[in-house]
Amino acid sequence: MPLRQDANRPCAGSTLRVRIVRLTAPALLATLMADTRSWAQDFAYPESDIVGFSLGTPEVVQFALFAGAMTAALASALWLIRERGRIAHQNETLRAKLVVLNAHTSQLEALATTEGQRAVIWEDRDKKPAVIGALEATTGAPSDRAGFLAFGRWLEPGSAARIERLITDLRDEARPFVDTVETRGGAPLEVIGRTNGSSAVVRFSNLSGERAEKAQLALDHNRVVQTLETLQELLDALNAPVWLRDSQGKLTWVNQAFAKATRHETSAEVVAETSELFGSQALQKISDGRERGGAFKAAISTVVDGDRLVFDVVDARGPWGSAGLAVDKTEFDAIRRELGNTIRSHEETLDELTTAVAMFDENARLRFFNQAFQKLWGLESRFLESKPDTGMLLDTLRAEGKLPEQPEWRRWKNTVLSAYQAIEPQEHWWHLPDGQTVRVIANPHPKGGLTWVFENLTERIDLESRYKTLVRVQGESLDHLAEGVAVFGSDGKLQLSNPAFARFWGLEELTQREGVHISEIAKTCRDRSGDEEPWDHFAAVVTSFADDRGEETGRTPVGDVTLSWMVVPLPNGQTMITFVDVTASDQVERALRERNEALERTAQLRSRFVHHVSYELRTPLTNISGFTALLQSDVPGSLNAKQRDYVDHIASSSEALMVIVDDILDLATIDAGIMELDFIEVEVEPVIRDVTEAMQPRFAEHGIDLVVRVAPDTGSIFADAARLRQVIFNVLSNAADFAPERSTVTLDCERGEDGIVFKVRDGGPGIPVEALDDIFNPFQTGKIGRRRGAGLGLSLAKSFVSLHDGEIDINSSAGRGTEVVLRFPQVPPGVRVAAE
Incomplete structure (x- = not known):
């Protein structure tokens, strides 16, 4: 069978074909010989004699077939050799073309x-x-592939969005394009x-020369157009007419406010019909x-929708033509006139007030004042009408x-003038040298400036004081x-009882409730006295509308007590009923009871008096201490040696007096039973160290040695740290006052059976036996000590030790010195119960 070489296959295919032919020809020959034998058997030809050989029919047929096969094989071999040469020539031609194409591709790359x-x-x-090539570095384009394909990162946002849309159309619809874009650095591409x-291929090219200038002009033109369109959108949203005119004065564009004012739908209609907002004049x-000064600014009136309106018009000339803007100020002028009338009305009203009022503008200059202001400060009208500023006004008032x-x-x-920078109103109280009290209110204005209100409260404060005193006296008297x-x-x-x-x-x-009615009181009193007649009569008298009411008296039994009553009508329609116990036995009992109550009230009054006086003393003492410290700081001026000595004495005396006041306050608090201690775990040794360090100058002043001995196992106790220090301080102070000069005072601290024991011993003159009973009484002072204090040190020490559930003992006698023993429990019972 014939074999054909594929013209499109490479040379290796021919070798493959040769191998196939060599393998296939013997098989084909064998097949043909087998077929021949079968045919020979089917056709039994007679034998033949060829060249002296005797051949039969099968041999002739086989020979003929063999000769044909050999001829076909030779023909196939010749054809294959020819095809192989032709394919080799084609391969050489293709290799030459490939070399040319590779060179061309290299040139293109x-x-x-x-x-x-x-x-x-x-x-x-x-x-x-694929991304090939490179752009100049001045364009700002990324060199990496991913960064370059992210157009939004290096192209101007509008250009990036446009290019991405064009590339999408190119790839999806094969729509070519040519465009100019701008990088974020301003370079055109x-x-x-x-x-x-x-x-699909998209090529980015740098532009240079005239092409770059043309591209830049195109980009600038687009930018100008977009900016102009944006400004036109803004002007269309503006609620004020805006217009543009060419060099001939003809309208070329107006905004929506202009079109609306001229009753048109769009700007194009206004321009087409040449409709004007203002008249020809x-x-x-x-x-x-505009021609004279390049710009026109003035107020012009016109009619819009049947209303006469006044506009502030600004029209300016430009290179291309002119532009104008009109702002409606009709409502503004009306509001300004109304505001002016309102201000004048308010000023007239303020001028009639008895409260002094002064208004200052944003420059702090006087703008308005009423007659009460001039009367309060007694200033001349000429001075006030000169509009002085606030600083000058204050200096003038101070000078006078x-x-x-x-x-x-x-x-x-400066504190007063800071009200001009404040947001909220400020209030001050001025106590004037003439005894007047003025309440000063500085109210800031929204646009700057202040309104000062000076309210003279002298008479009001005096009346309130008198009224409160009267009410207090009456209340105390009634009670x-x-x-x-x-x-x-x-x-x-019921209004008062x-x-x-x-x-x-x-x-x-019942009387603790407000507004209780007499009927409810009558019911309760009837149940108590069993007599209905008095309270029914009281109810009738109280609620009666009779004009000729008079005083009435009577008696009524209340249990074993007989009360004498009196009904007294009051001028303002009220009724007073009084009851007096006229029973002799009750009078004696009442007398004893009133005496006891009087004693209790006296004790309470004494405690309140001491408490009140102590607090009242602290205020002037604080002022004295503050001014003394101010004098000592040389801020007001330098002091000479004698003056400084006096000031130092004032400071030391103030401190001593402050200590006395604190002691009195503590004593009053303890007597009132309201003293509360703050129990915490207190390390004893640091407390002793703090107190002794504070007392060291006082001992050193008289050459007294203070010896402190603290046992190693002292540890801590539960106590009020501040009161513990005060107790030790008072006891050491007492020892410092009575110990002889150049003697020794000892402080021993050791742990007892259930707490801590402090022992303070001095070598002083001692305490007589007859004085030991009164040593802890308040205001008991020794007669031979160095300092005559208030006599509260040991009394307070005993009170504080008692509040700790501790004990204090004094061992002393005349000529043997004094030893004070303080015993504090480890944990006071109250603290232990609280912990449990």
């Missing part, structure tokens, strides 16, 4: 990789694009998109002003002695009266 252009090639939609078969006035003298005038003045007093209003509700009234009728709980 060299051309693509030169500076100035970069291409992105998409061979297949599913494959990543030309972008060309083309398709080649199934590939006004337009001529605008044109003349009308302001309270301040230790630091400049600082006080301490032996007679029961009840006052009812015209509506029958004293404890005696509630006690007589057992109304303690």
Whole structure:
């Protein structure tokens, strides 16, 4: 069978074909010989004699077939040799073409990789694009492939969005494009998109020379157009007419406010119909002003939707033409006039007030004042009408002695003037040298400036003080009266009662309620006295509308007590009912009870008095200490030696007096039973060290040695640290006062059976036996000590030790010195119970 060489296959195919022929020819020959035998058997030809050989028919047929096969094999071999030569010639030709194509491809790659252009090639939609070439570094384009394909990172946002849209159309619809883009660095690039078969190629090229200038002009033009369109959108949203005119004065563009004012839908309609907002005279006035000075600014009125409106018009000339803006100020002028009228009305109203008022503008200059202001400060009208500023006004008032003298005038003045920078109103109280008290309110204005209000509260404070004193006196008098007093209003509700009234009728709980009615009181009192007649009569008298009411008296039994009552009508429609216990036995008992109550009230009054006086003393003492420290700091001025000595004595005396006041306050608190201790775990040795260090100068002043001995196992106790220090301090102070000069005072601290024991011993004159009983009483002072204090040190020490559930003992006698023993429990019982 014939074999054909494939013209499109390489030379190796021919070798393969030869092998196939060599393997196939014997098989074919064997097949043919087998077929021949079968044919020979089927056709039994007679034998033949050829060249002396006797051949039969099968041999002739086989020979003929063999000769044919050999001929076919030779012909095939010759054909294969010829085809192999032809294929070899084709391969040589193809190799030559491949060399040329490779050279051409190298040239193209060299051309693509030169500076100035970069291409992105998409061979297949599913494959990543290839990027070849490079752009100049001045463009700011990334050199890496991923960064370059992220156009939004290095192209201007508008250009990046446009290029991505064009590339999408190129790849999806094979739509070519040519565009100019701008990088973030401002460099223009030309972008060309083309398709080649199934590939899409986008080439970015640098522009230079005239092409770069043209591209830059195109970009600038687009930017100007976009900016102009943006400004037009802004002007369209502006609620004020805006217009543009050419060099001939013809309208070329107006905004929506202009179109609306001229009753048009769009700007194009206004320009097409040449509709004007203002009349011809006004337009001529605008044109003349623009030509003379380059710009026109004035108020012009016109009619819009049937209303006469006034506009502030600004029209300016430019290189191309002119532009104008009109702002409606009709409502603003009306509001300004109304505001002016309101301000004048307010000023007239303020001028009639008795409260002094002064208004200052944003420059702190006086703008308005009423007559009360001038009367309060007694200033001349000429001075006030000169509009002085606030600083000058304060200096003038100070020079005339009308302001309270301040230790630091400049600082006080700056504090007052700081109200101009404040947001919220400020309030001050000035106590003037003439005894007046003025409440000063500085109210800031929203646009700057202040309104000062000076309210003279002298008379009001005096009346309030008198009224409160009167009410207090009356209340105290009623509360301490032996007679029961009840006052009812015209509506029958209880308005005032004293404890005696509630006690007589057992109304303690009922009288504590506000607005209790006489009917409810009558019911309770009837149940108590069993007599309905008095309280029914009281209810009728209290709620009666009779004009001729008079005083009434009577008696009524209340249990074993007989009360004498009196009904007294009051001028304001109220009714007072008084009750007096007239039972002799009750009078004696009441007398004893009142005496006991008087004693308790006296004790409470003494405690309140001491507490009140102590607090009242602290205020002037604080002022004395503060001014003394100020004098010592040389801020007001330098002091000479004698003055400094006096000031030092004042400071030391103030400190001593402050200690006495603190002691009195502590004593009053303890006597009142309201002293509370803060129990914590306290290390004893640090407390002793702090107290002894503080006391060391006092001992050294008289050459006294203080010896402190603390046992190693002292540890800690639960106590009030501050009061523990105060106890040790008072005991050591007492020892320092009575110990002889150049003697020794010892402080021993050791652990006892259930706590800590402190022992303070001095070598002083001792305490007589008859004085030991009074040594812990308040205000008991020794007669031979160095310092005559208030006599509260040991009394307070005993009180604080007792509050710790401890004990204090004094072992002393005349001429043997004194030993004070303090015993503090490890944990006070109250603390232990709380812990449990």
